[in-house]
Amino acid sequence: MSTHDRQGNETPAIDPALEQGPQTSEHGRSGPLRPTDELSAAERQALIASMSPEDAERVPELHEVEVPPELREKIEEAMSRYPQLRSASIPALWAVQRHYGWCSPEGIRQAAAVMGVSPAYLQSVASFYDLFRLTPTGRNRILVCHNISCWMRGADDVLKRFCEAAGVDPHEAEHNGGNSPDGEFFVQGFECLGACDIAPMASINEHYYGPIELDEVETVIDRLRRGEDPLPEKDIRKRTLAGGAEAPEVETNADA
Amino acid sequence: MPERRLLFKNLDEPGLRTLDVYKRRGGYRALERAIRELEPDQIIAEIEESGLRGRGGAGFSMGKKGSFLPRGDMPKYLCCNADESEPGTFKDRELMFKNPHGLIEGIVIAAIAVGAQHAFIFIRGEYWDVADVLDAAVREAYDAGLVGERILGSNHSVQLVVHRGAGAYICGEETALLDSLEGKRGNPRLKPPFPAVQGLYGGPTLINNVETLMNVPHIIRHGAEWYKRLGTEQSTGTKVVSVSGHVQRPGNYEIELGIPAREIIFGLAGGPPPGRRVKVWFPGGSSAPVLTEEELDLPYSFESMAEAGSMLGSGAIIVGDDTVSVPELALRTARFYHHESCGKCSPCREGTNWTVKMLERVVRGEATPMDLDIIASVQENIIGNCLCVLGDAMAMPVGSMVRKFRHEFEEVIERARAAHGGPLDAAPDDVPPVPLGVHA
Ligand SMILES: Cc1cc2nc3c(=O)[nH]c(=O)nc-3n(C[C@H](O)[C@H](O)[C@H](O)COP(=O)(O)O)c2cc1C
Ligand code: FES
Numbered sequence: 001m002s003t004h005d006r007q008g009n010e011t012p013a014i015d016p017a018l019e020q021g022p023q024t025s026e027h028g029r030s031g032p033l034r035p036t037d038e039l040s041a042a043e044r045q046a047l048i049a050s051m052s053p054e055d056a057e058r059v060p061e062l063h064e065v066e067v068p069p070e071l072r073e074k075i076e077e078a079m080s081r082y083p084q085l086r087s088a089s090i091p092a093l094w095a096v097q098r099h100y101g102w103c104s105p106e107g108i109r110q111a112a113a114v115m116g117v118s119p120a121y122l123q124s125v126a127s128f129y130d131l132f133r134l135t136p137t138g139r140n141r142i143l144v145c146h147n148i149s150c151w152m153r154g155a156d157d158v159l160k161r162f163c164e165a166a167g168v169d170p171h172e173a174e175h176n177g178g179n180s181p182d183g184e185f186f187v188q189g190f191e192c193l194g195a196c197d198i199a200p201m202a203s204i205n206e207h208y209y210g211p212i213e214l215d216e217v218e219t220v221i222d223r224l225r226r227g228e229d230p231l232p233e234k235d236i237r238k239r240t241l242a243g244g245a246e247a248p249e250v251e252t253n254a255d256a
Numbered sequence: 257m258p259e260r261r262l263l264f265k266n267l268d269e270p271g272l273r274t275l276d277v278y279k280r281r282g283g284y285r286a287l288e289r290a291i292r293e294l295e296p297d298q299i300i301a302e303i304e305e306s307g308l309r310g311r312g313g314a315g316f317s318m319g320k321k322g323s324f325l326p327r328g329d330m331p332k333y334l335c336c337n338a339d340e341s342e343p344g345t346f347k348d349r350e351l352m353f354k355n356p357h358g359l360i361e362g363i364v365i366a367a368i369a370v371g372a373q374h375a376f377i378f379i380r381g382e383y384w385d386v387a388d389v390l391d392a393a394v395r396e397a398y399d400a401g402l403v404g405e406r407i408l409g410s411n412h413s414v415q416l417v418v419h420r421g422a423g424a425y426i427c428g429e430e431t432a433l434l435d436s437l438e439g440k441r442g443n444p445r446l447k448p449p450f451p452a453v454q455g456l457y458g459g460p461t462l463i464n465n466v467e468t469l470m471n472v473p474h475i476i477r478h479g480a481e482w483y484k485r486l487g488t489e490q491s492t493g494t495k496v497v498s499v500s501g502h503v504q505r506p507g508n509y510e511i512e513l514g515i516p517a518r519e520i521i522f523g524l525a526g527g528p529p530p531g532r533r534v535k536v537w538f539p540g541g542s543s544a545p546v547l548t549e550e551e552l553d554l555p556y557s558f559e560s561m562a563e564a565g566s567m568l569g570s571g572a573i574i575v576g577d578d579t580v581s582v583p584e585l586a587l588r589t590a591r592f593y594h595h596e597s598c599g600k601c602s603p604c605r606e607g608t609n610w611t612v613k614m615l616e617r618v619v620r621g622e623a624t625p626m627d628l629d630i631i632a633s634v635q636e637n638i639i640g641n642c643l644c645v646l647g648d649a650m651a652m653p654v655g656s657m658v659r660k661f662r663h664e665f666e667e668v669i670e671r672a673r674a675a676h677g678g679p680l681d682a683a684p685d686d687v688p689p690v691p692l693g694v695h696a
Contacts, residue, residue, distance in 0.1 A: 083331070086439035086440070087439045125439065129423050148501070191343070192343035194382065194383065196498065196572075206385070241350075241508065247260075247264075248259065250260055250512075253482055
């Protein structure tokens with residue numbers, strides 16, 4: 001994914017992460033797939049020339065696809081909640097990502113079969129949103145906020161330190177997130193996470209922690225390796241109102 | 257001047273997020289009153305009379321918006337905007353996490369008022385823990401007959417779904433939110449038609465921010481007359497202000513609208529670290545044109561921020577002290593909007609891209625003073641030229657920084673010139689200008 005991903009053409013066939021292009025056979029692929037925006041003009045032309053309408057994947061039938069029962073149940077439950085079926089797209093993609101750790105092509109195909117939409121449709125939706133990952137990601141997901149308030153309080157250094165401690169390429173982390181070679185960590189510089197009160201902060205496996213001191217970063221990484229809570233004392237869920245327990249309240253006319 | 261707590265009352269009380277404690281604190285009495293004593297039109301009238309303005313950014317009268325929805329039995333919808341992605345804003349997070357029933361009660365009352373049978377809370381996907389709390393509270397409310405079919409035995413039915421987003425600032429824009437909720441990529445729509453007339457699934461839709469909706473139970477319970485006594489004439493009520501950046505006690509503070517901004521930044525949030533001064537501040541999220549130290553004594557209200565050429569926006573104050581480099585702040589701001597531009601409209605897609613590139617040149621010391629004029633003119637060409645105001649939301653603060661701190665931009669340029677030992681030519685870009693839209 002490039003940072004301009006959201007601005008990409010909606011045509012799913014040229015989506016960088018769409019792994020079912022014409023070079024892909026049912027069971028494998030010929031050569032490593034690369035994001036289309038890394039291709040040279042000639043390669044891109046060749047790719048487009050090799051495509052034909054028949055290559056477009058149709059809506060998979062449920063009996064053709066093996067869907068894990070828990071996943072199917074989650075998606076069907078989501079479908080039942082909305083007046084219109086397609087509204088379940090994002091919940092379905094969440095279910096896929098939580099099941100497989102990322103929005104894998106197989107997972108997307110399974111969700112598409114359950115929902116009765118084309119995999120390309122779900123793929124095009126998934127590629128719009130920053131939290132959906134279209135490539136496998138490290139076991140621990142660390143999003144370090146680098147927006148204004150966190151930046152003012154040293155977020156750039158925190159992000160760098162996380163990269164060093166986890167073994168993630170800082171350039172990758174800055175842009176679309178990078179994995180550590182051991183598959184333990186995914187680190188990404190992220191936009192404002194809505195917790196500037198604890199800046200500089202990070203979302204670690206979907207929980208918010210901060211303010212993070214530079215010398216705490218190694219501890220966080222060690223604890224995550226051991227499967228422990230990374231920073232229990234700085235969990236935002238424990239935070240009380242900044243103005244303290246006592247503050248004047250608005251008077252109401254008793255129980256009107 | 258201290259806080260003035262209304263939405264924050266009892267907020268840290270253990271168990272407030274359970275139905276039991278919420279009810280003990282007077283919860284759901286407003287819903288009872290709305291159902292037993294008021295007609296839907298009277299609810300809208302009461303809200304309009306209270307002067308309550310939207311807390312999500314635009315500050316539009318909630319009662320007026322509600323009255324724009326057509327009457328009749330067609331399917332209508334209510335969407336609570338809990339996307340909260342405006343940099344600097346974190347009030348809805350604390351409100352929902354600690355008092356989910358306060359939001360649910362507001363939603364149900366508002367849905368009954370406009371005749372919406374389906375309501376959604378569109379919460380940003382990053383707020384996973386908060387969404388879990390909402391899910392649990394919604395389940396409790398269903399079980400108690402406060403949401404769902406025939407609420408409290410009345411003829412009113414409201415289904416409520418917590419919908420988790422997946423990370424895209426643009427989905428906070430109300431029409432992009434609708435597309436996203438319909439299961440599409442979150443691109444904004446052309447307005448008109450406005451959502452009140454044609455919104456979710458083509459039906460009339462009321463969209464309001466979390467904090468706006470959480471004011472509703474208080475208004476219905478205690479009356480518009482009582483509510484109007486809070487705040488100023490044009491900005492009634494209290495406001496939860498998120499204060500962050502270079503202050504000693506960052507956090508959410510609930511204040512009565514109209515108190516001096518200085519009271520919030522210094523009195524409540526403790527001001528910048530000892531020995532530092534306020535240099536620049538955003539009064540309403542990163543989309544608001546910046547203000548300076550001279551403007552600290554302005555009353556914090558919708559009208560006064562607008563008069564000062566900025567806006568109260570989401571009520572997020574970001575403070576930068578004298579250690580902050582304004583050109584770098586401008587770059588940081590522009591990068592965010594560039595990343596978040598959905599790419600549908602050219603002025604925004606290209607304008608954010610080029611603004612980032614030019615600001616990078618300034619910060620690297622490769623710009624000329626003429627570049628500052630170009631930056632300024634790019635901002636002017638974005639404003640008002642797109643489907644939504646995401647591009648404006650970059651153009652306004654960046655434009656204001658170049659205008660108000662031009663000397664600082666020039667200093668950076670001059671320093672680089674001196675270091676290079678001669679006059680600088682505008683450095684040509686290392687990459688040819690490829691329009692981004694066809695770049696993918
Ligand atoms: C780019 C953009 C992002 C926005 N993000 C949010 C948001 O995160 N939360 C919000 O409540 N309103 C947001 N808004 C404002 C909404 O479009 C809309 O005005 C608001 O939800 C209406 O609710 P209110 O009248 O109660 O404020 C955003 C607007 C724009 C243009
Ligand atoms: S800037 Fe980091 S959470 Fe808002």
